[in-house]
Amino acid sequence: MTEKSAPTALSRAEISADVLLELKDLHTHFHTDDGLVRAVNGVDLTLRRGRTLGVVGESGCGKTILSRTVMRIVPEPPASISGHIFWHRQNGEIVDLATYPVKARQLREVRGKEISMIFQEPMSSFSPIHTIGNQIAEALLVHERVSKKEAQERTIEMIGMVGISQPDKRFHAYPFELSGGMRQRAMIAMALVCRPTLLIADEPTTALDVTVEAAILKLIKSLQAQLGMTVMIITHDLGVIAKMADDVAVMYLGKVVEQGPVEAIFDAPQHPYTRALLKSMPRLSNTGSRLEAIRGNVADPYTVLPGCAFFPRCGEGEQDRCTAAMPPLVEVGDDHLVRCVMREGVAHGRGSG
Amino acid sequence: MAEAVVDREPTKVLEVENLKKHFPIKAGLLRRQVGQVRAVDGVSFHVEAGETLALVGESGCGKTTTGRLILRALSPTEGTILIRDGERVWPMHRLTAQELRSARRSAQMIFQDPFHSLSPRMTVIDIISEPLILNGVRSGSTRERRVRELMDVVGLPQQYLNRYPHAFSGGQRQRIGIARALALNPKLIVADEPVSALDVSIQAQILNLLQDLQSEFGLSYLFISHDLRVVAHISTRVAVMYVGHIVETGVTEDLFTRPLHPYTEALLSAIPEPDPHVDSEEIVLAGEVADPSHPPAGCIFHPRCAYAKKVCREEVPSLRRIEGRGESSRWVACHLADELTLRGAGLPAPQESEGG
Ligand SMILES: Nc1ncnc2c1ncn2[C@@H]1O[C@H](COP(=O)(O)OP(=O)(O)OP(=O)(O)O)[C@@H](O)[C@H]1O
Ligand SMILES: Nc1ncnc2c1ncn2[C@@H]1O[C@H](COP(=O)(O)OP(=O)(O)OP(=O)(O)O)[C@@H](O)[C@H]1O
Ligand SMILES: [Mg+2]
Ligand SMILES: [Mg+2]
Numbered sequence: 001m002t003e004k005s006a007p008t009a010l011s012r013a014e015i016s017a018d019v020l021l022e023l024k025d026l027h028t029h030f031h032t033d034d035g036l037v038r039a040v041n042g043v044d045l046t047l048r049r050g051r052t053l054g055v056v057g058e059s060g061c062g063k064t065i066l067s068r069t070v071m072r073i074v075p076e077p078p079a080s081i082s083g084h085i086f087w088h089r090q091n092g093e094i095v096d097l098a099t100y101p102v103k104a105r106q107l108r109e110v111r112g113k114e115i116s117m118i119f120q121e122p123m124s125s126f127s128p129i130h131t132i133g134n135q136i137a138e139a140l141l142v143h144e145r146v147s148k149k150e151a152q153e154r155t156i157e158m159i160g161m162v163g164i165s166q167p168d169k170r171f172h173a174y175p176f177e178l179s180g181g182m183r184q185r186a187m188i189a190m191a192l193v194c195r196p197t198l199l200i201a202d203e204p205t206t207a208l209d210v211t212v213e214a215a216i217l218k219l220i221k222s223l224q225a226q227l228g229m230t231v232m233i234i235t236h237d238l239g240v241i242a243k244m245a246d247d248v249a250v251m252y253l254g255k256v257v258e259q260g261p262v263e264a265i266f267d268a269p270q271h272p273y274t275r276a277l278l279k280s281m282p283r284l285s286n287t288g289s290r291l292e293a294i295r296g297n298v299a300d301p302y303t304v305l306p307g308c309a310f311f312p313r314c315g316e317g318e319q320d321r322c323t324a325a326m327p328p329l330v331e332v333g334d335d336h337l338v339r340c341v342m343r344e345g346v347a348h349g350r351g352s353g
Numbered sequence: 354m355a356e357a358v359v360d361r362e363p364t365k366v367l368e369v370e371n372l373k374k375h376f377p378i379k380a381g382l383l384r385r386q387v388g389q390v391r392a393v394d395g396v397s398f399h400v401e402a403g404e405t406l407a408l409v410g411e412s413g414c415g416k417t418t419t420g421r422l423i424l425r426a427l428s429p430t431e432g433t434i435l436i437r438d439g440e441r442v443w444p445m446h447r448l449t450a451q452e453l454r455s456a457r458r459s460a461q462m463i464f465q466d467p468f469h470s471l472s473p474r475m476t477v478i479d480i481i482s483e484p485l486i487l488n489g490v491r492s493g494s495t496r497e498r499r500v501r502e503l504m505d506v507v508g509l510p511q512q513y514l515n516r517y518p519h520a521f522s523g524g525q526r527q528r529i530g531i532a533r534a535l536a537l538n539p540k541l542i543v544a545d546e547p548v549s550a551l552d553v554s555i556q557a558q559i560l561n562l563l564q565d566l567q568s569e570f571g572l573s574y575l576f577i578s579h580d581l582r583v584v585a586h587i588s589t590r591v592a593v594m595y596v597g598h599i600v601e602t603g604v605t606e607d608l609f610t611r612p613l614h615p616y617t618e619a620l621l622s623a624i625p626e627p628d629p630h631v632d633s634e635e636i637v638l639a640g641e642v643a644d645p646s647h648p649p650a651g652c653i654f655h656p657r658c659a660y661a662k663k664v665c666r667e668e669v670p671s672l673r674r675i676e677g678r679g680e681s682s683r684w685v686a687c688h689l690a691d692e693l694t695l696r697g698a699g700l701p702a703p704q705e706s707e708g709g
Contacts, residue, residue, distance in 0.1 A: 239625030
């Protein structure tokens with residue numbers, strides 16, 4: 001995390017060996033009665049092996065749909081997906097997950113086995129009528145050639161690993177018998193039982209108190225180190241991002257507006273939206289003052305604004321420059337990209353901040 | 354009758370005394386009761402008019418159960434719950450279904466899980482106007498006007514009026530829940546993790562909104578949250594819960610800077626610092642949360658407490674009063690509270706250990 005070389009210094013082969021997932025011009029649009037919802041609207045992102053990418057952004061900006069698109073578990077229709085999801089498989093093959101039909105065997109092989117996900121809502125990922133143990137073991141039985149007995153043993157081991165006491169007893173518990181935090185742990189056990197290459201965690205700790213959150217984040221980190229897992233973590237908690245992420249992507253209305261190494265994002269945020277996000281966070285050091293909320297609301301998702309979608313809420317922009325066209329991603333530092341015309345001049349000072 | 358209660362504490366919107374909820378554990382073909390989960394096991398606290406009391410504690414410690422008991426979404430096993438709305442005092446613990454309907458005008462809940470608190474078959478206008486209908490607002494146009502007003506207040510675009518919840522993001526759904534809770538101008542709002550599904554900028558708006566509504570209407574909040582940065586920001590006082598018990602209460606700033614219970618110390622140490630250069634040293638608690646169906650003898654926290662002594666394993670500590678800063682008083686259930694000096698959180702650190 002401390003030593004990084006510029007990507008230009010690497011040969012093409014080295015770059016691709018390092019890359020696990022590449023999203024190129026990815027779109028997920030929902031066709032609804034009220035109009036077209038551009039939930040994901042042109043995302044380019046690269047995930048490198050063994051690293052942790054944190055995704056932050058306002059409610060409704062498309063974080064969940066982005067991650068579900070990678071897994072191809074958004075309902076199609078009403079959604080339609082375009083662009084590329086290049087996934088580097090465990091067997092070395094590179095496949096474009098965006099091109100397969102929804103029911104393709106290849107998707108089923110990748111999903112749950114190579115890429116698995118912890119959801120924002122733990123209750124809906126478990127069926128209420130089966131025990132959590134059986135549901136976790138089922139994931140193993142579907143993806144690996146194991147006996148029922150072995151699946152049960154590995155499940156119990158995993159339930160213990162995520163810090164649930166008496167795992168052999170809890171194997172037989174129903175989801176409603178567990179508190180929110182326990183269900184979240186059970187879901188992590190389900191996501192990790194097949195030892196995936198990529199773990200997508202969508203708000204994995206938002207329902208948890210801090211001590212359990214600290215324990216679960218530690219758990220994800222240690223499992224990541226043990227299994228060489230890559231992690232994509234979606235959260236609105238910049239504290240969690242600071243603790244977990246190597247790289248950060250900031251999303252606004254379906255687009256990544258800024259991405260870069262975590263230190264650069266916290267120390268020298270460039271996009272006005274990123275700056276506003278950092279300012280609106282409650283801090284222990286100024287509890288008395290009113291929080292600086294970002295003014296206005298997210299634009300409604302049906303209308304397409306000309307140029308930068310953040311402009312109506314931005315204090316810095318200039319009408320003509322910002323609304324003329326969608327700003328391109330400009331590089332403002334090593335691996336640090338920002339989609340803001342006000343920063344175009346800054347691009348020359350790269351590496352200095 | 355509700356009105357017959359003697360009003361002893363006119364400034365207290367909520368008074369809870371010795372509240373208990375024990376869930377039966379059933380097993381076998383005949384579903385015989387084989388034990389009980391002591392989810393809430395004798396808690397007492399109050400909420401003053403216009404204040405925010407935060408209820409914090411580990412997952413499964415009974416926060417949601419406490420909130421649901423207060424509004425009688427669950428019936429208590431034991432204890433009293435009084436909710437005061439002007440001249441009226443509602444003894445919530447023993448109201449009939451009929452009386453509860455009126456009482457719920459005084460107190461409302463915002464839920465932890467925006468995905469399951471909204472009916473998938475109802476549109477936004479149906480959801481927000483439901484409490485209005487239940488309370489006899491007959492005119493459709495009056496209801497729609499109120500719903501539009503509430504949508505504005507919580508920052509939902511009015512053109513979503515006829516949308517169904519599934520088409521909203523988590524944060525948008527939480528706003529619907531807040532609008533619905535505000536519909537009848539309640540006195541007390543029990544907010545169960547109301548902002549934990551929201552990103553920080555919307556969180557800031559909602560927290561500011563809750564504070565504005567509080568000063569405008571003199572609302573009181575029981576604010577259940579695991580996010581101690583949010584709690585530090587919004588609450589007047591804090592009650593720390595552990596496995597069905599309250600282990601410590603105090604005025605927010607006092608409690609954060611000078612925790613008296615080792616569990617509070619551990620909670621505070623685990624607050625993630627929004628700074629990638631800081632490697633925070635959280636106290637990782639040994640062992641596991643006590644099983645509420647088999648609570649340990651002595652202090653319920655002793656198996657995980659780094660400071661535990663013989664007395665902690667043998668005697669249950671009672672919640673006792675300790676002098677707080679200034680006027681405020683502190684309550685703590687720890688045998689060792691007088692001898693321990695525990696590490697607080699927040700406010701600029703006295704000594705920077707490493708560069709930042
Ligand atoms: N089934 C659907 N039909 C139509 N629109 C949808 C559907 N699901 C999601 N959306 C819309 O897509 C956009 C992105 O939603 P998404 O759930 O990805 O947001 P998010 O960034 O995860 O937000 P949060 O932080 O609140 O979880 C939102 O405008 C949402 O209303
Ligand atoms: N209907 C029920 N039947 C049996 N046990 C229950 C029931 N509801 C809750 N419990 C148990 O009561 C305890 C308290 O649960 P509660 O949901 O109140 O915790 P919480 O503090 O809100 O946790 P979290 O932070 O995870 O939301 C837990 O041990 C839980 O498993
Ligand atoms: Mg989401
Ligand atoms: Mg709860």
